[in-house]
Amino acid sequence: MEYRELKNGYKSSLLGYGCMRLPLMDDGQTVNEVETEKLLMKAYKNGVNYFDTAWPYHGGQSERVVGKIMKQLPRESFYLATKMPAWFVNSLEEAEKVFKEQLEHLQTDYIDFYLLHAMNRGSYDKLKNLGIVDMLQTYKDEGKIKNYGFSFHDDYDAFEYIIKDREWDFCQIQFNYVDKDTQATMKGYELAKELGVPLIIMEPVKGGSLASIPKDVIGPMDEYRPGLTPAAWALSWVGTFDNVKVILSGMTTMEQLDDNLETFKEFKPLSDAEMAAMEKVNEEITARSQNGCTGCKYCMPCPKGVNIPRNFAIWNNYHKFMNRGGAQWEWSQMPEAERPYSCVKCGKCETMCPQKINIRDDLEKVGKEMKELFS
Numbered sequence: 001m002e003y004r005e006l007k008n009g010y011k012s013s014l015l016g017y018g019c020m021r022l023p024l025m026d027d028g029q030t031v032n033e034v035e036t037e038k039l040l041m042k043a044y045k046n047g048v049n050y051f052d053t054a055w056p057y058h059g060g061q062s063e064r065v066v067g068k069i070m071k072q073l074p075r076e077s078f079y080l081a082t083k084m085p086a087w088f089v090n091s092l093e094e095a096e097k098v099f100k101e102q103l104e105h106l107q108t109d110y111i112d113f114y115l116l117h118a119m120n121r122g123s124y125d126k127l128k129n130l131g132i133v134d135m136l137q138t139y140k141d142e143g144k145i146k147n148y149g150f151s152f153h154d155d156y157d158a159f160e161y162i163i164k165d166r167e168w169d170f171c172q173i174q175f176n177y178v179d180k181d182t183q184a185t186m187k188g189y190e191l192a193k194e195l196g197v198p199l200i201i202m203e204p205v206k207g208g209s210l211a212s213i214p215k216d217v218i219g220p221m222d223e224y225r226p227g228l229t230p231a232a233w234a235l236s237w238v239g240t241f242d243n244v245k246v247i248l249s250g251m252t253t254m255e256q257l258d259d260n261l262e263t264f265k266e267f268k269p270l271s272d273a274e275m276a277a278m279e280k281v282n283e284e285i286t287a288r289s290q291n292g293c294t295g296c297k298y299c300m301p302c303p304k305g306v307n308i309p310r311n312f313a314i315w316n317n318y319h320k321f322m323n324r325g326g327a328q329w330e331w332s333q334m335p336e337a338e339r340p341y342s343c344v345k346c347g348k349c350e351t352m353c354p355q356k357i358n359i360r361d362d363l364e365k366v367g368k369e370m371k372e373l374f375s
């Protein structure tokens with residue numbers, strides 16, 4: 001197992017266990033504790049020492065199940081990470097209560113890596129104004145938190161604002177070979193490195209999409225390392241960056257765990273030639289987009305409530321990754337009123353689109369295709 005050094009003398013396995021996609025019972029909701037224990041124990045025995053959970057994962061079950069299983073092991077032999085749910089707390093007292101309950105769920109008296117969860121500029125300001133950012137620093141001073149950081153979902157400017165606002169022990173961003181220009185972006189990676197803030201990576205396989213990309217796209221990579229799976233290529237790309245200290249993978253099955261353990265057993269960063277070939281894979285994936293929507297939202301709001309960029313994102317991602325399950329889930333999460341069927345073809349949006357997209361025609365295509373696929 002590859003290990004990397006963070007701050008404060010901490011040394012973590014490069015592969016971290018993301019506990020947001022644990023195996024479920026037949027009801028599709030209850031975490032299967034027996035299977036989860038087999039997975040976490042196997043990961044631990046094979047050198048994984050970073051286990052990441054959060055208050056909302058599996059409706060609160062994740063923290064409890066992880067706490068119960070990890071309790072069997074010597075506490076100093078692994079790291080626990082969990083997070084303060086910014087959207088859930090509206091006062092210092094509520095944040096205090098959440099933290100206390102998290103310690104109880106995890107059956108521990110300290111958290112190794114504690115994060116402000118899913119920060120954007122607004123949620124960070126909220127936690128600061130409520131005094132929660134300072135309160136958690138006090139917890140760190142008291143030893144209840146060993147490393148203090150934040151996880152991030154916003155644009156580069158917000159990332160720069162938050163990361164420069166105080167001294168952080170680490171931060172967690174979305175980073176993979178097709179998402180170099182979204183959220184914190186590659187510029188954010190460089191900034192964190194320059195500031196000496198170690199990075200924990202989430203979505204290295206883009207929610208599973210990069211594990212199932214078509215063979216004709218990833219196939220040419222066989223020339224370099226025959227038989228490496230698409231997921232292994234994605235993880236290896238992320239691990240090639242030296243300020244990446246932990247790569248979180250939300251493993252649900254033993255097969256996924258075994259594949260990931262194999263990747264990190266004797267981790268080999270990608271060579272320059274392999275990085276260049278991966279860039280070609282990225283270009284090939286991008287070329288499968290159905291239109292050039294950048295998600296800029298200049299076309300919004302639509303007077304009829306159609307969520308134009310969201311429709312196009314689902315459509316383009318489906319064609320790029322051919323991840324039917326992922327697209328179906330995204331589609332099911334979108335309210336009916338935001339779907340293309342509400343469009344009355346007034347054309348107002350098209351006058352605003354810098355990409356000159358024929359929005360009305362494309363929305364019609366999205367609506368037709370999604371209906372054929374998912375109804």
Ligand code: SF4
Binds near residue numbers: 343360
């Ligand atoms: S053409 Fe359709 S999507 Fe565009 S603004 Fe009009 S109703 Fe909304």
Ligand code: SF4
Binds near residue numbers: 355
């Ligand atoms: S203005 Fe054009 S590019 Fe921007 S989100 Fe709307 S459709 Fe996409």
